[in-house]
Amino acid sequence: MHPNLFPTTVLCILIVLIFSINVPTTLCLDDFHYTNCSQNFDCSGIETVNYPFWGVNRPDYCGLPGFEVTCQDDVPMITMMQGEYRVINIASATSTLQVAREDYWGNICPQYFYNTTLNFSLFNYASGLMNLTIFYKCNLYQEIPNVPSALSCPINGTNINAYYAVTGSTAVQGLRVMCNSSVIVPIFESVAQALVAGSTNIFDALDEGFELQWRPSNDQCNTCMVSGGQCGYNRTSSQFTCFCKDQPSNAAVCSSKPSGM
Numbered sequence: 001m002h003p004n005l006f007p008t009t010v011l012c013i014l015i016v017l018i019f020s021i022n023v024p025t026t027l028c029l030d031d032f033h034y035t036n037c038s039q040n041f042d043c044s045g046i047e048t049v050n051y052p053f054w055g056v057n058r059p060d061y062c063g064l065p066g067f068e069v070t071c072q073d074d075v076p077m078i079t080m081m082q083g084e085y086r087v088i089n090i091a092s093a094t095s096t097l098q099v100a101r102e103d104y105w106g107n108i109c110p111q112y113f114y115n116t117t118l119n120f121s122l123f124n125y126a127s128g129l130m131n132l133t134i135f136y137k138c139n140l141y142q143e144i145p146n147v148p149s150a151l152s153c154p155i156n157g158t159n160i161n162a163y164y165a166v167t168g169s170t171a172v173q174g175l176r177v178m179c180n181s182s183v184i185v186p187i188f189e190s191v192a193q194a195l196v197a198g199s200t201n202i203f204d205a206l207d208e209g210f211e212l213q214w215r216p217s218n219d220q221c222n223t224c225m226v227s228g229g230q231c232g233y234n235r236t237s238s239q240f241t242c243f244c245k246d247q248p249s250n251a252a253v254c255s256s257k258p259s260g261m
């Protein structure tokens with residue numbers, strides 16, 4: 001074996017050999033980036049939160065800017081364009097996550113109205129979605145066909161009316177003219193169909209959330225993981241980094257064999 005290959009590992013082995021009885025093995029700590037990014041995300045509401053996501057007990061160098069997941073009362077949350085979303089599921093294999101708007105969780109009467117917007121350099125909508133438009137403060141001077149009856153929203157101490165309709169329906173055009181405010185929320189196409197058919201309700205439909213695809217590629221991360229490393233990001237150099245057991249690797253892969261062998 002080439003003598004310069006694993007200085008840290010070799011040093012550790014020597015230390016352990018020399019002081020094999022009295023020295024605690026903590027002297028041979030793994031690199032802290034590796035250790036910290038190996039931790040499971042500490043939030044009971046979700047099973048795994050991995051690169052490019054980070055947050056709570058996983059420091060910012062374990063993921064990319066814009067992908068912080070927080071944990072509020074055991075609910076994983078992500079902030080996108082100032083809006084708060086519950087993270088229902090993260091699927092690394094397909095680079096998709098399922099989120100639901102926090103302000104519409106079990107609720108159709110939020111205090112502030114804002115449209116769902118994405119930073120398209122980070123996320124894109126997955127396929128199989130439709131937009132639901134929720135209308136508020138409507139002046140109903142004519143009957144609109146196929147629109148469920150008004151929901152009453154106590155907001156800021158007054159009751160305002162609310163209606164909803166799925167994108168593309170004729171009801172949307174009518175309501176757009178008559179209502180003073182509207183909010184666009186994506187829902188699954190299958191849920192939209194169930195909503196129109198009356199086999200689900202607006203609250204359950206919103207709580208299902210919608211699916212997003214994240215744009216940054218997971219290829220480097222997959223290579224890093226396979227080589228035994230933990231994925232990370234160096235904010236100083238703005239580069240993907242593979243945190244290997246002994247040290248961060250700029251090569252984005254941990255080599256466990258001498259190169260060329």
Ligand SMILES: *[C@@H]1O[C@H](CO)[C@@H](O)[C@H](O)[C@H]1NC(C)=O
Pocket residue numbers: 032035036059
């Ligand atoms: C990382 O891990 C070390 C110990 O392994 C710990 O002292 C440190 O606070 C952790 N967090 C960060 C943000 O580095």
Ligand SMILES: *[C@@H]1O[C@H](CO)[C@@H](O)[C@H](O)[C@H]1NC(C)=O
Pocket residue numbers: 110111112113155156
């Ligand atoms: C409720 O009040 C807040 C604070 O005054 C205001 O910003 C918000 O727009 C109001 N919401 C609605 C739906 O009128």
Ligand SMILES: *[C@@H]1O[C@H](CO)[C@@H](O)[C@H](O)[C@H]1NC(C)=O
Pocket residue numbers: 113114115181182183184
């Ligand atoms: C949401 O988008 C629709 C369509 O672009 C717009 O008419 C509406 O005013 C927007 N709502 C808010 C709260 O910005």
Ligand SMILES: *[C@@H]1O[C@H](CO)[C@@H](O)[C@H](O)[C@H]1NC(C)=O
Pocket residue numbers: 065066081119120121122
């Ligand atoms: C969108 O994400 C990119 C990449 O992280 C960031 O540079 C940019 O500031 C973000 N845009 C907005 C409007 O937040």
Ligand SMILES: *[C@@H]1O[C@H](CO)[C@@H](O)[C@H](O)[C@H]1NC(C)=O
Pocket residue numbers: 115116125129130131167184186
């Ligand atoms: C929903 O509306 C947003 C704009 O508010 C748009 O970017 C998105 O593509 C729409 N989604 C569908 C499925 O029409």
Ligand SMILES: *[C@@H]1O[C@H](CO)[C@@H](O)[C@H](O)[C@H]1NC(C)=O
Pocket residue numbers: 137138139180
């Ligand atoms: C909608 O806005 C108009 C003009 O500001 C106002 O006269 C009307 O009362 C509003 N309608 C509702 C239902 O709030």
Ligand SMILES: *[C@@H]1O[C@H](CO)[C@@H](O)[C@H](O)[C@H]1NC(C)=O
Pocket residue numbers: 033234235236237241248
């Ligand atoms: C991050 O990049 C800077 C500049 O290239 C480098 O000096 C530093 O060692 C890197 N940090 C890690 C943890 O890889």
